[in-house]
Amino acid sequence: ADDAVNYGGMGAIIGHEMTHGFDDQGRQFDAAGNLRDWWSPESAAKFExxxxxxxxxxxxxxPLPGAHVNGELTQGENIADIGGLKLAYAALQKALEKNPQAREQKIDGFTPEQRFFLGWAQAWRANQRDQDLRLRLNTDPHSPNQYRCN
Known part of the structure; x- marks a missing residue:
């Protein structure tokens, strides 16, 4: 795959994992891994x-009639998805600034930005039976894949 697809796929997943250091769980630990509240009251209030x-x-x-995503259960993973995607997109933009010709390069008619989001969507594509989806809505800290990429 080209760089844009890689930034959107693996880059966003790496960014996702990095963002866990600052989500509802990771923010509770300091740089040495000790359980400690190290955020300022202002930062904590904005985060909340x-x-x-x-x-x-x-x-x-x-995703199913009468069955909603549990936003509390999935909070940390959702924040990591959003943060990882933002980090990877910023990295792509920085790379494109260094190589302006790449920004103009279309592959199969898609711009680098479009290929980035195709890479992200491909990372989360899946087929899932309703029974499995219903179970995961109650137990999985990850949102269903269609909400991770849309």
Whole structure:
């Protein structure tokens, strides 16, 4: 795959894992791995405010009739998905700034930015039976794949 697809696929997944260091769980540990509240009250308040918006957004998703995503359960993974995607996209933009010709290069008619998001979507494509989806809605800290990439 070309660089744009790699940034959107593996780059975003690496960014996802990095973002866990600052999600609802990772933020509780300092640089040495000790359980310690190291955020300023202002940072913590902003995080809580933004986290509530993520919880609310994902809780509205209804992949099966009457079955919603549990935004509280999936909060950390959703934040990591959003953060990882943002980090990877910023990295792609930085790489394209260094190579302006690459920004103009279309492959199969797609720009680098479009290929980036195709790489992200391909990372989460899946077929899933309703029974498995219903079980995972109650137990899996990850949102269903269609909400991870849309």
């Amino acid at each position: 405010e933004r986290s509530k918006a993520v919880v609310q957004q994902y809780s509205e998703y209804e």
